[in-house]
Amino acid sequence: METLKIIGAFITLAGSVFLLLGSIGLIRMPDVFTRIQVGTKASTLGTILSLFGIGLMFTEIAGKIFLLIIFILITNPVSSHMLARAAHYIGVKKADITVVDKLSEFREKQPENNAQKPEAE
Amino acid sequence: MANTILQIAGGIMLLSLVLSLYRFFRAGSLVDRVISFDIMTIISISMIAMITYTSGRAIYIDVALIYGLLSFLGVVIVARYLEKSL
Amino acid sequence: MNLIIVIVLCLLIVAMAVTAIMHKKLTISVLAAGVVSLLASVLYLLLAAPDVAMTEAAIGSGLSTIIFFYVLNKIRNVK
Amino acid sequence: MAIEIISLITSFVLMLIGLYGLLSDKNIIKIIVGFSLFDTGTHILIVTIGYLKGKTAPILDNAVGLTDVSQKIVDPIPQALVLTAIVIGLAVTALMLAYALKMYQAKKSLNIGDYKTLKW
Amino acid sequence: MIRNFFILILVAAFATIFASLFLNYGSSETLTPLATYYAENGAAEVGAPNLVTSIVVTYRGFDTLGEVTILFVVASVIGFFLKKTKHNNEEPAKRESSEIIVTASKVLVPIIIVLGIYVFINGHLTPGGGFQGGSIVATAFIMLLMANPAFEINHRIVHAVESISGIGFVLMGVFGLLLAGGFLDNRFLPLGTFGNIFSAGAIPVIYSLIGLKVGSEMSNILSNFQAVQNEKM
Amino acid sequence: MRIKSFLILTITLFTIWVILNGKLTPEVLLTGGLVAIVVSLLFCRTCEVFTEIRLTPKAVLYxxxxxxxxMRELVKSNLDVAGRVVSPKLPINPGFVEVKTKLHSKIGRMILANSITLTPGTLTVEINDDRLFIHWIDVQGGNIEKDTEMIVQTFEKYLEVIYG
Incomplete structure (x- = not known):
């Protein structure tokens, strides 16, 4: 029982390190899309690991932790996809080192898609 | 032993909460702030799970479920607002 | 441990509240008010009030932010 | 320093910030934001008054047990009051936002100084 | 200028009041007598493990009745205010939502509704209750709106649910008055085993009715806000 | 078809209800069954996404x-991103690329997009029929076929069996 708790605590620690890496990435990355990338990935894995560790330490709530992990795995990528889609649509400034942008080329070929293009805020 | 490690983990979570707040203040656009909001809520979910363990009350985890649901909807709402199609 | 969490949360709440009042853009001030509510609900959990924490997360931060954004969507043209 | 002292200070500061925003801002939406901050501050204040050091939430399960309940839990009455207050706060906020939307549709302005018809 | 001065004076006055309140605050160690009564006898009298629920629903049931009434009045007033005046088709075209959110909403909406129902049926065992569960059910409606901006709820069904649950809530109160100790007394149904779903008398039924009522009212408010015509850019 | 989707939805919701309650008393089963059936009846029209899963033994294995x-890809991607974040030079080379998918089922495509978002340095930005537009933190390859091979095919060969 005690070893299980220590293993769980270490997993939680690993998760919190990933959360910290996500925050550092949020500060260091140059533009919106790379920030969304780093933020989503690191925070998703970090939360999943933390919750898993807590679930190991406290088996009474393991079922709800499982549901929470499934829920986060469905919702978190969806929300970051929505955010990235909106950001590209309103033309948020991309980093100077962006190599290729096939999506803008695709948009320009379909005039009805940017009939009323909103401005970036 | 386990509690000490957990306290270190909690400290790191608090640090990352503060760091993601930095991006909220020094942001170029609304999208940056929303990303920082998203990460803050995600960290809060981990913190709620940790508080559940340290206080020893299993019922607190219900709050984390509701929290995750509502923060997801908040981000989606702002994304739809930015697209002007709310 | 709880004490440190409460101190950091309270500092963040006050900073967010100042942002909500002082910032010129409406969207950002509404978003900051939502963050205040979300952090307050973690604070309620530490104050041993899970019922209030759940209500604040669902109603205070969730639904009222959503209603605010619906209204902001209708009044876009104004500063 | 304890938890309740800090959250008491926070609630007072939050109420003052909300009050300042409520009075000094010209924009109707910002006034409503200030009102909701004031609301949150009041809720934190009431919950803090009910908090007792080292006691746990007023929900009786295996962690609390059925004996000696009054020695183990925090005060449930302020929590019940705040529960009501949050829901009514949402109702009032929604009502004020509906007013604001209607006013904007009438005059195309959100500046509170532009509405002079009710001044005497 | 003079306005700012007055505001500062007012804020400073409030600050002094708060400071004196703060300095006189002594943290207490024991519960107040009323709270002690609730803590000692609440479990035996009402049969609900969650004492907050037993206070909200039975001991202070009139508060809840007033709260539900306020929500109802607000929903009606907002519906009256934001009524669509004219139908013209100059609504700016909304961008179609992406396929991923449409699929995700199809997966998530039933789950969200089950979560809301769990929150309000278990209101007497776990944190939560009718108001929280109702707002989660309203959240499912927002999820549908996100997937399809032109989605409209069926107003007749929503109004029917709202009226039936409102009447049911008041009837529960009257049953309590007739068959047990007072208005909204839960003991006209058997108290059952402590800690089960079917326990605490009428509390699960009352909270389910409140949850349905609050959920339909919130959906109504949100759909009214959504139906106001968007401006042209 | 309708009946199959109804059954799958009911069983899913019932399982969720039991996990949420955390115990298996007759009361929980009774209320859970009632709630699951009512909610499934309400949403039966839009729940065709639940029918697309195949229930053959091979699909279950896959x-x-x-x-x-x-899980392997998730951990790999996080270590990769972590390396980029902490290295002082910030070695990134971002860009938007286009890939193609062969999947037709709606939920399969959602899972594919979510998996892409969560794995090595990629983020689904737009989805349009069979074309996925992806923000890639370190662009390699160059044409659509090469990108598709690098990003999509790890997951697609499994999802194709599961959802068709």
Missing amino acids: SVLYVFVF
Whole structure:
């Protein structure tokens, strides 16, 4: 029982390190899309690991932790996809080192898609 | 032993909460702030799970479920607002 | 441990509240008010009030932010 | 320093910030934001008054047990009051936002100084 | 200028009041007598493990009745205010939502509704209750709106649910008055085993009715806000 | 078809209800069954996404394998991103690329997009029929076929068996 708790605590620690890496990435990355990338990935894995560790330490709530992990795995990528889609649509400034942008080329070929293009805020 | 490690983990979570707040203040656009909001809520979910363990009350985890649901909807709402199609 | 969490949360709440009042853009001030509510609900959990924490997360931060954004969507043209 | 002292200070500061925003801002939406901050501050204040050091939430399960309940839990009455207050706060906020939307549709302005018809 | 001065004076006055309140605050160690009564006898009298629920629903049931009434009045007033005046088709075209959110909403909406129902049926065992569960059910409606901006709820069904649950809530109160100790007394149904779903008398039924009522009212408010015509850019 | 989707939805919701309650008393089963049936009846019209899963033994085996593949990719991607974040030079080379998918089922495509978002340096930005537009933190390759091979095919070969 005690070893299980220590293993769980270490997993939680690993998760919190990933959360910290996500925050550092949020500060260091140059533009919106790379920030969304780093933020989503690191925070998703970090939360999943933390919750898993807590679930190991406290088996009474393991079922709800499982549901929470499934829920986060469905919702978190969806929300970051929505955010990235909106950001590209309103033309948020991309980093100077962006190599290729096939999506803008695709948009320009379909005039009805940017009939009323909103401005970036 | 386990509690000490957990306290270190909690400290790191608090640090990352503060760091993601930095991006909220020094942001170029609304999208940056929303990303920082998203990460803050995600960290809060981990913190709620940790508080559940340290206080020893299993019922607190219900709050984390509701929290995750509502923060997801908040981000989606702002994304739809930015697209002007709310 | 709880004490440190409460101190950091309270500092963040006050900073967010100042942002909500002082910032010129409406969207950002509404978003900051939502963050205040979300952090307050973690604070309620530490104050041993899970019922209030759940209500604040669902109603205070969730639904009222959503209603605010619906209204902001209708009044876009104004500063 | 304890938890309740800090959250008491926070609630007072939050109420003052909300009050300042409520009075000094010209924009109707910002006034409503200030009102909701004031609301949150009041809720934190009431919950803090009910908090007792080292006691746990007023929900009786295996962690609390059925004996000696009054020695183990925090005060449930302020929590019940705040529960009501949050829901009514949402109702009032929604009502004020509906007013604001209607006013904007009438005059195309959100500046509170532009509405002079009710001044005497 | 003079306005700012007055505001500062007012804020400073409030600050002094708060400071004196703060300095006189002594943290207490024991519960107040009323709270002690609730803590000692609440479990035996009402049969609900969650004492907050037993206070909200039975001991202070009139508060809840007033709260539900306020929500109802607000929903009606907002519906009256934001009524669509004219139908013209100059609504700016909304961008179609992406396929991923449409699929995700199809997966998530039933789950969200089950979560809301769990929150309000278990209101007497776990944190939560009718108001929280109702707002989660309203959240499912927002999820549908996100997937399809032109989605409209069926107003007749929503109004029917709202009226039936409102009447049911008041009837529960009257049953309590007739068959047990007072208005909204839960003991006209058997108290059952402590800690089960079917326990605490009428509390699960009352909270389910409140949850349905609050959920339909919130959906109504949100759909009214959504139906106001968007401006042209 | 309608009946199959109704049954799958009911069983899913019932399982969720039991996990939420955390115990198996007759009361929980009774209320859970009632709630699951009522909610499934309400949403039966839009729940066709639940029918697309195949229930053959091979599909079940592949879904278990998929979970492991996904976990491996998730950890790999995070270590990769972590390396980029902490290295002082910030070695990134971002860009938007286009890939194609062969999947037709709606939920399969959602899972594919979510998996892409969660794995090595990629983020689904737009989805349009069979064309996925992806923001890639370190662009390699160059044409659509090469990108598709690098990004999509790890997951697609499993999802194709599971959802068709």
